[in-house]
Amino acid sequence: MQKYFAWIESLKDVGEILLYSSSICGDQGAIRRSYHLTPQFDAPNSMRTIVYALGFDPEWLERYDSSDFRLSDPIPERTMRHGAMLTWKDAREVAPNLPENEAYFAAMDEAGLIHGFGVPLFGPNGRDAYAAFDFGIPVDDVPDQNLGTVRAVSQVAHQRVCVLLDATNTVPQLSEREREVLQWVARGKSITSIAAILEISGDTVKTYTKRIYAKLGASDRVGAIVTALKLGLLRI
Numbered sequence: 328m329q330k331y332f333a334w335i336e337s338l339k340d341v342g343e344i345l346l347y348s349s350s351i352c353g354d355q356g357a358i359r360r361s362y363h364l365t366p367q368f369d370a371p372n373s374m375r376t377i378v379y380a381l382g383f384d385p386e387w388l389e390r391y392d393s394s395d396f397r398l399s400d401p402i403p404e405r406t407m408r409h410g411a412m413l414t415w416k417d418a419r420e421v422a423p424n425l426p427e428n429e430a431y432f433a434a435m436d437e438a439g440l441i442h443g444f445g446v447p448l449f450g451p452n453g454r455d456a457y458a459a460f461d462f463g464i465p466v467d468d469v470p471d472q473n474l475g476t477v478r479a480v481s482q483v484a485h486q487r488v489c490v491l492l493d494a495t496n497t498v499p500q501l502s503e504r505e506r507e508v509l510q511w512v513a514r515g516k517s518i519t520s521i522a523a524i525l526e527i528s529g530d531t532v533k534t535y536t537k538r539i540y541a542k543l544g545a546s547d548r549v550g551a552i553v554t555a556l557k558l559g560l561l562r563i
Contacts, residue, residue, distance in 0.1 A: 342550030348484035371403035406445035
């Protein structure tokens with residue numbers, strides 16, 4: 328496991344950290360995984376939380392980007408309050424559920440999201456995060472070694488993300504148009520959709536996106552959004 332940690336510590340890009348740590352979790356058998364980075368002093372299911380997810384149905388992810396639906400998800404907050412790994416099943420029972428919580432759990436059942444679990448990730452200066460994993464089988468049937476690797480790698484990856492964010496001192500200057508494009512990128516819009524919204528060509532949007540990534544020192548959408556939030560360039 329030390330080789331995983333050493334490589335994560337060597338990475339200098341948030342996007343690369345998330346891709347690498349997620350690939351390790353996939354190798355351990357996690358068919359779904361997500362990382363929820365919440366701005367300080369905000370709720371873990373707020374719309375300002377950046378969610379990096381793999382393995383989930385695109386329709387579910389699109390629905391989760393809806394403010395009403397995401398706010399009805401009590402699992403991240405209950406997991407953080409619990410302070411340790413909490414299965415999705417147990418999360419349903421640790422506190423009374425409001426009608427919107429029950430509706431959210433029913434939607435999870437319909438989507439086949441049954442056997443997963445959440446873990447709290449702790450970082451410096453109160454910069455904590457939430458991660459979720461689903462092996463497609465009951466947690467009790469997952470080998471302890473696989474669970475331990477997934478949890479440990481996720482914790483180290485989160486701490487590395489925090490270190491990189493804290494090391495970012497200069498605020499790059501974005502043009503008004505670049506800020507507009509960044510805002511729509513953060514909302515999950517595609518290149519084609521952004522082009523239609525701003526009434527510009529797709530190639531122009533791609534150019535703006537490349538400039539934004541370069542200015543923020545990011546290699547992908549998630550890294551750019553996380554850095555922009557840290558620097559106060561983005562409000563969601």
